[in-house]
Amino acid sequence: GNSVTQMEGPVTLSEEAFLTINCTYTATGYPSLFWYVQYPGEGLQLLLKATKADDKGSNKGFEATYRKETTSFHLEKGSVQVSDSAVYFCALRRAQGGSEKLVFGKGTKLTVNP
Amino acid sequence: GAGVSQSPRYKVAKRGQDVALRCDPISGHVSLFWYQQALGQGPEFLTYFQNEAQLDKSGLPSDRFFAERPEGSVSTLKIQRTQQEDSAVYLCASSGRDSIYEQYFGPGTRLTVT
Numbered sequence: 055g056n057s058v059t060q061m062e063g064p065v066t067l068s069e070e071a072f073l074t075i076n077c078t079y080t081a082t083g084y085p086s087l088f089w090y091v092q093y094p095g096e097g098l099q100l101l102l103k104a105t106k107a108d109d110k111g112s113n114k115g116f117e118a119t120y121r122k123e124t125t126s127f128h129l130e131k132g133s134v135q136v137s138d139s140a141v142y143f144c145a146l147r148r149a150q151g152g153s154e155k156l157v158f159g160k161g162t163k164l165t166v167n168p
Numbered sequence: 169g170a171g172v173s174q175s176p177r178y179k180v181a182k183r184g185q186d187v188a189l190r191c192d193p194i195s196g197h198v199s200l201f202w203y204q205q206a207l208g209q210g211p212e213f214l215t216y217f218q219n220e221a222q223l224d225k226s227g228l229p230s231d232r233f234f235a236e237r238p239e240g241s242v243s244t245l246k247i248q249r250t251q252q253e254d255s256a257v258y259l260c261a262s263s264g265r266d267s268i269y270e271q272y273f274g275p276g277t278r279l280t281v282t
Contacts, residue, residue: 058210090273097172098211098259098273143210154199154263155224156271158210 056081060144060159067134067166075129075162077118077144085146087111087120087127088156092141101129101142134166170194172274174260180280181250189245189277193262200243201271202235203259211259217243250281 061076079085089101089111102111107122116131127144144159173192181187193200198219203211204227213227219240228235232251237243247254257278261271 097275098261100270100272103270145210155201155213155216155227156203156211157213160208160210 056085056146056148056157058144058146058157058159060142060162062160063162063164065162065164067164069136069166069168070133071166073129073131073134073138073164075142075144075164077127077129077159079125079127079144079146081125081146081148083148084122085148087118088145088147089116089118089127089129090143090145090158092143092161094140098143134164136166136168139164139166172260172262172272174258174274174277176277177275178278178280180282183252183281184249186246186248187250187279189247189258189279191243191245191260191262191274193241193243193260194264194272195241197262197264197272198240199263199271200237201261201263202243202245203261204229205257205259205276207256214245214258247279250279252281255279255281 057080086105088103090098091101102113104111104120110119118127118129141161141163143161145156175190200217202214205211215235216224217237232248234246257276259276260274263271
């Protein structure tokens with residue numbers, strides 16, 4: 055079945071450090087891939103998405119590239135800020151024609167210290 | 169505009185009680201999803217509606233869980249004879265025809281079964 059595996063946290067970084075959160079997936083066909091973020095006390099928000107191979111999603115300085123050959127969608131940011139402290143979830147949605155449900159990874163908690 | 173709202177935000181139930189959780193999606197959104205998020209885990213799909221039709225209920229963990237959306241707008245997730253393992257945050261999300269790749273999440277209802 056479809057599944058998402060993301061690196062376990064927690065991850066603690068200093069401000070301006072480089073961030074990578076690994077995400078790999080298992081799915082039939084060509085799923086759409088997403089990163090959601092959950093800030094403390096808030097609901098899940100879509101951070102970025104990619105809908106086909108080699109697409110790069112980007113938002114707020116974060117980037118992730120849909121790599122079909124390695125079934126990966128790693129999240130990166132060149133210089134993190136304290137305000138990026140949150141839990142990050144990688145997710146997939148099956149290829150068109152399937153259920154619209156999202157399949158999530160377990161989440162990675164990021165703490166950025168000043 | 170208003171986002172997805174859920175009520176109550178917190179619910180404490182004694183084991184064996186029935187509970188009803190409400191979701192108000194974004195106005196005009198045809199798709200509505202329920203997810204269950206256990207502590208420290210990613211959200212897991214429960215069920216999906218398109219308008220009033222329940223198209224996928226494969227994630228409902230037992231026949232104690234029941235969801236409805238009778239008029240294609242507000243949805244209610246009902247859990248009968250609650251058990252301790254039902255303790256979790258229940259998330260509702262909605263999406264519209266013009267944003268089929270993005271699900272907008274509500275703040276969730278935290279259910280604690282004692």
